[in-house]
Amino acid sequence: MTHGTEGGGPTDRDLSRLLQNLTVESDRYAERFGAKHGLHRTDVNALALVMEAARLGDPLSPSTLARELGLSPSATTALIDRLEALGHVERTRPAGDRRRVALEVPEAAVEANRHLFTPLAIAFAQAWTGFSAEEREVVARFLKVSTETMKAVSAEAHDQARDHRSR
Template structure:
């Protein structure tokens, strides 16, 4: 049986390693960490079916609207994102990642994705289901505690 303290330590180590990996990408692209986080949130919004808005981004980043605008201005100036008016409500602005930013990210992150895929190939599908539940529960628990700290 694996002790919970070992799981916490392993998650912490994984977080440090993935943070460092992302920092290297940011250094190579001359991007602030906040810009990287914003870009990731905008990219991930594509999977939810609901485009990211500047307001939702500000909330997710825990930043003021003006600070979020500065992040978006940098990302737009560097060619990573663009803003469009919603087709459903012209008053709303939607944020989208440019294909060039996706290609840049793929070039850097594909080797990590391939290495992780090879590492995970040794796990059976049922093990991966447990791992996915574990990670989802860990994310939910972290969000709940964080909400208590900021709320």
């Protein structure tokens, strides 16, 4: 696994360790966010997924959220009920299909979350000022492929665990 790079740059192991450290710190930040707002870790993950889907203009359905989080339908309903009671999400019915339920983030929740994450965004922007456009492209590509890889390995592990349980 530890492949060297031309010019003696970081090894695969070095990059994996650094990415793991970033993940741990990100988890800690999310846990503090959750504690401040009375949210469980899964609630924070759900809120992040709902907000990202809203940002992309494609609101999540409860079933998609359940699949993304690996939760049962009843656990997902309880989670959505908690987030809705706290004002973080709303269940809506898209105009084109009144049978479908979409999860959306009310504007007040967007503002509250923006205030919480703005200090982190500002700190990141300050930390990244020394990166050239080309370096930012490499970092963006690195983060994208690393995220895609994490999702794929996680899904594979989930499928293997499910197959093992069904035997």
